[in-house]
Amino acid sequence: MKKKALDYLLAFIIIISLNFLLPRLLPGDPLAAIYGEEALIAMTSELEAELIERFGLDKSLPEQFIIYLSSLLKADLGYSYYYETSVTKLILGALPWTLLLVGLGLVLSTLLGFILGLESGWNRGRWQDKGILTGLMLLNGFPDFFIGILLLLVFAVSLGIFPLSGALTPYTGLSGFALVRDILWHLSLPLAAVVLSEITASYLLTRTTVITILGEPFILTARAKGLKDTAIRYRHVGKNSLLPILTRTGIRVGRIFAGAIFIEIVFAYPGLGVLIFNSLMARDYPVLQGIFLLVAIGVLATNFIVDLLYKKIDPRVV
Amino acid sequence: MLKINDLKVCYGNYRILKGIDLEIRQGEVLSIVGESGTGKTTLALTLLGLCQGKVEGKVTLEDENILTLSEDEKRTLRWNKISIVFQDVARALNPLMTAGEQIMEPMLENKLYSLEKAKARVLTLLKEVGLSQGCADLYPHQLSGGEKQRVLIAMALANNPEVIILDEPTSALDAITRVEILKLLKKIAAGRTVIVVTHDLSVAAKLSQKMAVLYSGRIVELGETKKLLQNPKHPYTRGLLRSFPNMTTTKDLQGIPGRQENVLEGCTFHPRCTQKISRCEQEVPELEQQADRKIACHRGGIVTLLETRDLVKKYNRVKALDKVSIELVEGETLAVVGQSGSGKTTLAKCLMGLEDSESGEIFFNGSKLVNRKKEFYKQVQMIFQTPQECISHRLNVLDAVIEPLNIQGIGSREERKEMAKKALQEVQLAVDDSFLKRYAHYLSGGEIQRVAIARALVINPKLIIADEPTSALDASVQAKIIRLLLDIQEKRGLTMLFITHDIALARKISDRVAVMLSGRIVEEGPTCEVFSSPQHPYTRDLLRAAPELSSHYSQETKTLQYCQVLKLQERSGY
Numbered sequence: 001m002k003k004k005a006l007d008y009l010l011a012f013i014i015i016i017s018l019n020f021l022l023p024r025l026l027p028g029d030p031l032a033a034i035y036g037e038e039a040l041i042a043m044t045s046e047l048e049a050e051l052i053e054r055f056g057l058d059k060s061l062p063e064q065f066i067i068y069l070s071s072l073l074k075a076d077l078g079y080s081y082y083y084e085t086s087v088t089k090l091i092l093g094a095l096p097w098t099l100l101l102v103g104l105g106l107v108l109s110t111l112l113g114f115i116l117g118l119e120s121g122w123n124r125g126r127w128q129d130k131g132i133l134t135g136l137m138l139l140n141g142f143p144d145f146f147i148g149i150l151l152l153l154v155f156a157v158s159l160g161i162f163p164l165s166g167a168l169t170p171y172t173g174l175s176g177f178a179l180v181r182d183i184l185w186h187l188s189l190p191l192a193a194v195v196l197s198e199i200t201a202s203y204l205l206t207r208t209t210v211i212t213i214l215g216e217p218f219i220l221t222a223r224a225k226g227l228k229d230t231a232i233r234y235r236h237v238g239k240n241s242l243l244p245i246l247t248r249t250g251i252r253v254g255r256i257f258a259g260a261i262f263i264e265i266v267f268a269y270p271g272l273g274v275l276i277f278n279s280l281m282a283r284d285y286p287v288l289q290g291i292f293l294l295v296a297i298g299v300l301a302t303n304f305i306v307d308l309l310y311k312k313i314d315p316r317v318v
Numbered sequence: 319m320l321k322i323n324d325l326k327v328c329y330g331n332y333r334i335l336k337g338i339d340l341e342i343r344q345g346e347v348l349s350i351v352g353e354s355g356t357g358k359t360t361l362a363l364t365l366l367g368l369c370q371g372k373v374e375g376k377v378t379l380e381d382e383n384i385l386t387l388s389e390d391e392k393r394t395l396r397w398n399k400i401s402i403v404f405q406d407v408a409r410a411l412n413p414l415m416t417a418g419e420q421i422m423e424p425m426l427e428n429k430l431y432s433l434e435k436a437k438a439r440v441l442t443l444l445k446e447v448g449l450s451q452g453c454a455d456l457y458p459h460q461l462s463g464g465e466k467q468r469v470l471i472a473m474a475l476a477n478n479p480e481v482i483i484l485d486e487p488t489s490a491l492d493a494i495t496r497v498e499i500l501k502l503l504k505k506i507a508a509g510r511t512v513i514v515v516t517h518d519l520s521v522a523a524k525l526s527q528k529m530a531v532l533y534s535g536r537i538v539e540l541g542e543t544k545k546l547l548q549n550p551k552h553p554y555t556r557g558l559l560r561s562f563p564n565m566t567t568t569k570d571l572q573g574i575p576g577r578q579e580n581v582l583e584g585c586t587f588h589p590r591c592t593q594k595i596s597r598c599e600q601e602v603p604e605l606e607q608q609a610d611r612k613i614a615c616h617r618g619g620i621v622t623l624l625e626t627r628d629l630v631k632k633y634n635r636v637k638a639l640d641k642v643s644i645e646l647v648e649g650e651t652l653a654v655v656g657q658s659g660s661g662k663t664t665l666a667k668c669l670m671g672l673e674d675s676e677s678g679e680i681f682f683n684g685s686k687l688v689n690r691k692k693e694f695y696k697q698v699q700m701i702f703q704t705p706q707e708c709i710s711h712r713l714n715v716l717d718a719v720i721e722p723l724n725i726q727g728i729g730s731r732e733e734r735k736e737m738a739k740k741a742l743q744e745v746q747l748a749v750d751d752s753f754l755k756r757y758a759h760y761l762s763g764g765e766i767q768r769v770a771i772a773r774a775l776v777i778n779p780k781l782i783i784a785d786e787p788t789s790a791l792d793a794s795v796q797a798k799i800i801r802l803l804l805d806i807q808e809k810r811g812l813t814m815l816f817i818t819h820d821i822a823l824a825r826k827i828s829d830r831v832a833v834m835l836s837g838r839i840v841e842e843g844p845t846c847e848v849f850s851s852p853q854h855p856y857t858r859d860l861l862r863a864a865p866e867l868s869s870h871y872s873q874e875t876k877t878l879q880y881c882q883v884l885k886l887q888e889r890s891g892y
């Protein structure tokens with residue numbers, strides 16, 4: 001585990017260094033690389049001088065790095081001239097919604113996929129298996145945003161059960177339980193879209209894992225011991241199947257985040273996805289850079305958590 | 319009592335078990351041996367109701383047919399009445415559960431004990447199988463192969479079942495651990511009904527009183543383990559024994575020809591059997607009682623090819639053969655050893671009809687030999703001690719080897735030549751024209767002896783009587799020719815009467831040995847037994863005189879006591 005922690009530290013340092021180095025190594029004006037051409041056009045020469053001063057762009061690279069690090073420590077990710085506010089503030093405003101959407105989406109899709117995969121693999125070749133497999137393969141055929149649009153059209157536009165957009169009903173001043181309900185109500189459709197587009201991956205992985213594990217000699221041992229089906233299914237097959245699924249979860253965070261960007265846009269859900277989209281349109285580089293740093297760290301953190309969980313389940317890992 | 323009646327299992331269209339009948343009495347240890355893929359594990363799984371194939375027949379435990387039980391009833395049968403130690407030790411335990419949890423699982427599942435009591439029982443069981451209590455909290459990856467095996471054994475004992483099945487209980491273990499586990503198994507087997515499934519004959523020998531030999535889904539031989547191993551009567555059992563490296567038998571390893579096929583008609587072993595008759599391909603032999611065992615073979619097991627009863631031959635007043643009775647079974651080498659003048663060659667000549675015996679009888683293939691016809695010599699060939707005497711000096715090499723083919727009228731002229739060349743090649747001789755045209759009396763001693771061997775082998779006889787066939791050859795050529803003879807024996811069941819005074823050679827090539835002294839057979843038996851515990855003092859002398867490679871002086875100073883006595887007797891005109 002010590003070695004693992006060191007690995008994570010190393011990865012973290014590399015991410016930060018890249019984030020620092022990449023814009024500065026690009027050919028041309030570093031300020032343009034950091035802020036985008038458009039921001040510079042509208043900029044006065046005093047402001048430009050102030051920025052050069054602030055990033056220490058006239059100093060040597062190591063000195064710039066120290067300046068960069070110290071502003072990171074102060075949670076200062078720069079200033080967005082498009083939104084006219086600090087990047088940190090912008091990101092913090094959007095982050096909770098994305099965390100909610102992606103986090104819950106990850107957990108739910110993994111869990112549901114696992115349950116369905118276990119059911120399917122255990123009943124391999126029987127009607128349960130065939131039914132679930134066909135359904136999910138069909139679902140997998142649609143692009144992520146398409147599922148979102150479909151949900152939106154059916155449940156929000158036609159049936160009107162769920163809101164069309166947003167994460168909250170604005171200006172209601174709700175609090176407590178009512179607020180939670182409102183949030184969940186808004187979350188439902190985007191979350192469903194994320195889960196639906198993500199579930200197949202974890203389902204398929206679970207199913208194949210279960211099928212492989214069912215062929216393991218220790219399952220035969222469990223059968224010979226006269227254990228009941230439920231005991232075999234959960235205690236022996238289920239627990240052992242969890243391992244590869246956990247490993248894959250760490251890898252899937254990045255992908256699921258990318259998928260969530262489109263879904264957020266479809267539902268105008270005010271998370272990082274929408275922020276990325278708008279910043280891209282406006283070429284607001286500081287925001288983009290801040291988000292990428294955050295996402296990279298997020299992926300790293302998830303993997304770390306996955307490793308911790310893995311260690312809890314698998315005694316072979318030390 | 320566990321009874322298996324006409325048990326058949328097939329996976330799809332592939333028949334694995336083709337009618338097994340077995341009875342295992344309470345407290346008995348039965349081993350089921352056979353090559354990989356003969357269906358041993360399938361049988362074990364069927365007894366637990368875990369076989370995935372289609373099962374027919376009856377398996378009765380306490381008057382209850384296991385095969386017709388409902389799934390729930392089968393579940394209560396498992397581990398409570400029959401438990402198993404699986405073959406694949408390394409992977410038979412769940413990697414995510416501790417040893418203790420896994421041993422405890424079946425006790426709790428059946429609510430036999432409270433959690434407290436179950437935990438206590440785990441510790442008792444661990445102690446019983448020779449593990450420390452700490453092992454209960456270890457995961458499988460923290461245990462060595464031997465320890466895992468012990469945990470599996472403890473687990474099998476958990477619910478105190480009447481029947482325990484051991485599937486290859488030691489195949490994954492190193493030699494030392496193996497011995498320890500065998501000891502443990504022997505201990506726990508006491509008082510229980512145990513079925514040991516294995517291809518390791520030494521495990522069967524150590525653990526079981528009764529042994530069933532399974533081949534391609536049928537039992538071919540069944541009887542007391544000791545008797546089957548000492549004196550296998552089914553060709554397959556003998557093949558298994560010959561291919562099993564061990565410290566008891568001394569003959570070079572020999573395999574079984576061909577490989578296991580899924581035979582649909584007749585004896586399942588017939589494609590590999592060297593003594594099959596036409597009936598073997600059509601009818602399935604029943605497992606029948608034959609003296610001390612049951613055998614499934616149309617010929618009643620390995621047949622006796624040649625037998626002599628009380629053969630007597632006198633030259634003047636010297637008895638060269640004095641009531642000699644030998645038996646030679648199909649595919650076996652009988653070594654006849656003894657010093658020169660003990661009557662070995664006379665025996666060979668009488669068998670071949672080159673000398674007439676005064677009294678006694680010779681049987682070949684079950685019928686008494688009165689006069690030998692051409693047919694006899696097609697099946698029986700002799701390699702003489704002094705080949706110069708039997709190969710006419712007017713023949714060249716090629717003609718000498720072709721001669722037997724001409725006599726028997728086998729093949730066309732071209733074919734005969736090819737057969738002769740092949741035989742010459744097999745005995746490591748040249749086949750270029752200059753050599754083929756050379757006359758026998760120009761050949762060296764070693765060469766002419768090999769020509770004689772080629773001449774005997776060329777018509778592919780069933781029995782070879784070889785009188786010191788390799789004594790004129792240097793060791794490396796001799797080794798190749800011995801290998802050749804043993805290979806032919808393996809492939810076609812060549813039977814050999816091998817006369818030699820080279821004890822070390824006899825030890826490597828023979829299944830049985832007969833020791834001759836002054837025209838009498840003074841000792842006879844399986845080579846390994848005769849050589850490891852010789853009964854007759856003369857045999858002991860022969861063994862002392864046999865070549866060794868160690869440099870201890872004791873070898874040279876060994877006294878050949880009995881021979882000295884013999885010499886004294888000769889000198890005193892006795």
Ligand SMILES: Nc1ncnc2c1ncn2[C@@H]1O[C@H](COP(=O)(O)OP(=O)(O)OP(=O)(O)O)[C@@H](O)[C@H]1O
Pocket residue numbers: 329334353354355356357358359360361370371405517
């Ligand atoms: N579930 C199955 N489906 C189809 N074929 C099977 C199945 N299980 C075993 N077989 C086949 O049945 C034959 C007998 O297998 P089994 O495991 O009983 O052999 P075995 O005698 O135990 O061999 P070994 O000594 O190698 O353990 C093999 O040819 C195997 O491939």
Ligand code: SF4
Pocket residue numbers: 553554585586587588591592593594595598603614615616617618619
């Ligand atoms: S002799 Fe016939 S029945 Fe006997 S083992 Fe050989 S093939 Fe089978």
Ligand SMILES: [Mg+2]
Pocket residue numbers: 358359360405485486
């Ligand atoms: Mg097996």
